[in-house]
Amino acid sequence: MNAVAPAFDGLEQTRRVSLRYLNVFRLILAGLFVVAGQELNLGGESPRVFLGAAVVYLTAVLLLGFPDAIQRLGFDRVAALQGVIDIVALAVLMWASGGYRSGVPLLLMTVVLAGSGLVSRERTVLFHAALATVLVLSENTWRFISGGWPADFFQVGIACAGFFAIAVIARLLARRAQANEALARRRGAELASQQAINERIIRDLQDGVIVLDAEGRIRHANARASNLLGIDLPEGALLSELDAFLAARTVERGREDSLTRLGRARRSLRCRTVEAGGDGDTVIYTVIYLSDFEEIQRQIQQLKLAALGRLTASMAHEIRNPLSAVSQAAELLLDENRRDMQARLVRIINDNAGRIERMVRDVLALGRRDEALPDTVPLNEFVGGLVDQLCLGCGEEERRIFQIDIAADVSFSADRTHLQQILVNLLDNARRHCSGAPGSIRIRAETDTPGVVILHVSDDGPGVSEADRAKIFEPFFTSHPKGTGLGLYIARELAEANGAVLELAPGEGGAHFTLTGRSTS
Structure with missing residues (x-):
């Protein structure tokens, strides 16, 4: 019922607009009769009657054209009364201008009937056509009695049949237009309701959702996406201006899922993009889904406890x-x-x-993973001292296998003891599998993103096989006969306890581990 009521109100509004334009036409027509009737060769047989009828017609148009008339009499009554006045006035003007052969009143009468079909009810339209027919036939009968031609009845009969045809066709077209408009309004109401439901669902989703147009502008973004990225996502803004890395990642990855640290908070998010509304190679919208992988990791932690x-x-x-x-x-x-x-x-x-x-x-x-005491650790000095401890009692050649590429001002926020144990595990594994050549173990720091430091530990050994990549952080998994299989598992747990992420980077060649955490430099 809620969708039908707006549609009905819309139809009434359409009829009111049509009547308003029809009143403007009546006003112009009546003014033209008063001012330029003689110039149009009208009113030749009875100028006074023509002028009087034109003035009365203009007065009636003015009186019934005000909104007060509709409020007092009602829309249907005003529309019906105006149609009657139009037909009677034009019939009198036609009589004063020489009858049917004057031409113009008959044409205008046709226009008036067509207008009546747009604004009046079905019976009212037929009544107007019948009234016009009676008046035209009566006027022609009077002229025939006064010495007119009998042949005029044939032409007048055709014109009267045309009155009904025009009235019926105009009404059918108006009904069809109103039905289409009602359907459009009903579909619009259903679409608005569906859109409201979709927005509510998107707003309550646990995942972040961002909708981009073909230009990369944000068309919609829920609050969850803003919270995950740590930035405001106003509608109409370019995503590349708010988060260039996410925009580039979206273009680069396409439909592929990717786990990345995004936004100002550098949260670990799973990013998935879907192209929608396109035809062929044309893309209208791009939908970005952001899943909080850290929340998933917390759930995984609960499973670890189990x-x-x-x-x-x-x-x-x-x-x-x-x-x-x-x-x-x-x-x-x-x-x-x-x-x-x-x-x-x-x-x-x-x-x-x-x-x-x-x-x-x-x-x-x-x-002791939950007993982390965060500290600001200068990486260059810390890693250098750790390498010296590992090479204690070894020759200079053993020291040369480590290549440190860390700026002096780079720091890492973590518990010193935990960070030392993490790096000892990584460096021991690298030294065990590297070739032993100078620079075969490389330790470098990446600080491209403000507030974030990525520590890379890589070697030139055989690397990790594809079959072992999924199991390398599992407890008691080891490829060394004297290993316990807990080193990398403990290292990753300690990294998470300090708000960092230890990962095995993809790629061929030697093993390449990344430790991503917060930087205070």
Whole structure:
């Protein structure tokens, strides 16, 4: 019912507009009769009657043309009354101008009937056509009695039939136009309702949504997108001016999903773009979906807690093996008298004890991940000192495999102990797999984005196979026979505890890890 009422009001408004234009035409017509009737060769048989009828017609048009007349009498009554006045006035003017053969009144009568078909009801339109027919026939009958030609009745009959044809056709066209307008208004109301529902759904989505036109201007953006990016997204603004990186990423990636740090807050977001409303190669709209990957990571963290039991079971299994080796070696050591065999058994005991100690140390570090004490760490000095510790007791050639490319003013916001453990794990892995040539391990810092620093650790070794990339950060996954499989897992957990992200960068060649965090420089 709500959609029908606006459509009905729209039809009435259309009829009112049509009547307003018809009144303007009546006013011009009546004024033309009063001012220039004689110049148009009208009123030749009775100038006084013609002038009087024209003045009365002009007065009636003025009186019924004001909005007060519609308010007092009603729209339908005013439309019907004006049609009657038009026909009667034109019939009198036609009589005063020589009858049917004057031509112009008959043509104007036709125009008036067509106008009546646009604004009046069906029965009223037929009544106007019948009234015009009666008056024209009566006027022609009077002339025939006064000595006119009988042949005029044939022409007058054709004209009267034309009155009805014009009235009916005009009414049918008006009805069709009104039906189309009602349909358009109803569809418009449905479209507006659907648009309101869509906007409500988009506004309540957990994902951010940005709609761009072909020029890259924002047509719509929900509040979630502004919160995720940390910037206002006003309608009509160019996205490239607000966030050039996101705009370029959208053009570059197209429909491909990508996980990127975006916006001022540098949140980890999954960006997906969809082209909509296009035809062929033409794109009308581009829809950008932004998913908060950090929220997903928090949910993953809850799953990690649920998997703590499985981790404990795995720990027990991993510790049982070296403990069995230690126990067996200790029993054999009691019965063994040969020195070389004793040294071998002691070495087995020490190796397995060290393995257990490293495993316990890694697990303790995992338990202390929530005890991060953020500090401003100057990266160049910190990494240089860490490399010196790793190369302590080694020759100069061992020191040359590390190439540090970090500006002196670059800093990293993190817990010093956590950052040291992260880098030790990365550098130990790199030194284990690199070629050993000078500069085979490269450590560099990237500070292209204000407030963000990306630390790269790469080597020239064989790299990580495609099959192992998905498992490299899983606990107890290792390709080294003496490794515990907890190094990279603990490193990533400590990075997340400090608001940083440790990732394995794509690409061929050696392993390439990136540590992205906040910079205070």
